Amino acid sequence: MEQLVRKGRDGILLQLFSINASQPKQLESIIPREVQPLLQKYHEVIVVPKGLPPTCSHDHRIPLIPGKGPVSVRPYKYPHFQKSEIERLVNELLASGVIRVSNSPYSSPVLLVKKHDGSWRMCIDHRELNKITIKDKFPIPFIDELLDDLHGAKPEKCAFGQTEVKYLGHVIFHEGVAVDPEKISAMVDWPKPKNVKALRGFLGVTGKDNVVADALSRREEGMQGEVLALFLPIPNWTTTLKEEIESNSTLQQILKNISKGEAMGPWKLHNGLIFFKDRSYLAKDSSVIEEIINQFHGSTHEGVQKTLHRIQSTFYWQGMRKHIKEHIRSCEVC
Structure with missing residues (x-):
């Protein structure tokens, strides 16, 4: 384009985008005739709300970290058709009383996300504001x-x-x-992993460590050793656990019983680690227990039962529930 301009040639710059030419359907055409009398009887249920909700005992507020200045982020660059759509949505919100004109020094950019019906949803990027916000003690609802x-x-x-x-x-x-x-669908249709590299790819698609159990159930025969090598998500835990086995008398006794075939229960040895019911076994006073709980709980801040369930899929030690309960009770976020 720059070369054509330098040569003095004329041209036209076009911006193409798709539009939905269909007219919105009438309410009567999208509601079955049999349902319409019921909705008319209880019409207040589906009335479009106007204005802000009534005052509650705990109204929404955004407490900021003391000493932090206003957050003002420049708007993103939008195509012309998105700019027009944003203006339309803002005007709708102004008319409904949900928002109002403001000269506040705070500002956050917005972006449009396509909905399944082809229309647009306006989302506000509050990431910079979140960085200086005091985290709420109330957990996210399930x-x-x-x-x-x-x-x-x-x-x-x-x-x-x-x-x-x-x-x-x-x-x-x-x-x-x-x-x-x-x-x-992306997870269900993923090809069955046949080696360690493929398994890592599968775990990368599905998420974090809480899908390890599902991935293990899909492994092929002969992959037992390779999969167990990935079982512990943090490598330095493996080194620490091996050192504890060598120095802990209780673990040493369990190790001897497994080696002699005298261990009562589903005990196993793999790469110098002790496994109980295919879970890495720790001494009840292990130095890595607190770090493990923090690793699993710190990413989601779920309750005792869910955190326990996630950790139990990989580790086991006596008094797990008590340790996890005490950790969550002292968690500053929870």
């Missing part, structure tokens, strides 16, 4: 709690007369709640 609170919606965003409804990556139907197959 999906079950969110589903229990699912009530009230705009009629054009509802599907009536359906046998199942999709919500937050889950499918709600007459038998209960299940994971949306579309959300996990």
